[in-house]
Amino acid sequence: MKPISILGSTGSIGTQTLDVVRKTKDSLHIKALTAGTNFRLMERQAREFQPELVVMMDENAARQLKISLADTGIKISWGIEGLIEAAVIPETDTVVTAVSGRIGLEPTLAALKQGKNIALANKETLVAAGELVMRTAAETNAEIIPVDSEHSAIFQCLNGKREEAANITLTASGGPFLNWTREELRQATAEKALKHPNWKMGAKITIDSATMMNKGLEVIEAHWLFGFSYEEIKVLIHPQSIVHSFVEFNDASILAQMGEPDMRHPIQYALSYPQRWTSAYSRLNLAGKTLTFSEPDHKMFPFLEFAYTCGKKGGTLPAVMNAANEVCVHAFLKNRIKYFDLFNLVEKVCLEHQAQKADQLAVILDTDLWARERSEELICNMIK
16 A cells, blocks of 8 residues: 655645545555644544554644544654654655645655655645755655646646647636626625635635635746746636646647546545546536636736746745735735735735745745745734
């Protein structure tokens, strides 16, 4: 059986990964699980899957878990050190990075340095430190298999033939605000933004989908994963979320990957690669379905074009954009700022930043911290 560790097992991707493990129990074995604060769900997961190690980011949650799992012999750890420990635990073949935000960077790098493969569901890692992450993977011959449905689609369509591809197109559902007017968007709330029409995801990525920042992050991620220039990466709105992305080859042929909008499909592929295991999930029936595509509205959703700009400028600027966005999204979820404040604040922080080379972890972490502190300062000044 393939031994795996899951970073972020109580979140949306993490729980769906465990569902894949249940359906393929003769093929996958859990070595370590990590979570943030949800120790009650973690206790149930730990008792079911019996990992060697369980990690909680929150120390109090770890203490509670240690008491509740005292009869199991499972090791309990906490904090970023515990997260890294879970990423490098011996014998693990693949580490599923399903944590949200920049927190996934350090354990991902630690796992890659050990030559462990990464099933990557944490796009912020490549946005903040794409050059460093890809260089580390190359040095140890570790594979990074994308879990995001769009990048999984590109990975499958390329099938190792990058040199024959001319460009790629990432599809986007458009999120819950696709057909809203600017005046309607002024009244957009976190509650409305969280009602994604097609996908069941965590809160942060769902808000990013509503603003289309998520697609901007995916553009930067695709640049690092597949080696395409930003001019060779396109985005189309596809509300049905059936065509997950496609590749145009040098001979003008296009290969697209399609399937039901169910994250368990790309998760299973990332864990089974290079094989394809039989799926226990719903299969696509195209009969009677209409598939539509349109260009994104950059005026209504400026985050997408802004992400292209930050990606092209490079250096530490994408890390700043990502960190500022994380802080602002959390503020929006707590009703501290309004919808249009999201872009205005992120843009302001990025314009204040003097970009540096992003080839050292210490520089990236310092930049990330500055962007978070500056974003919070601006938010506090707004609501005084």
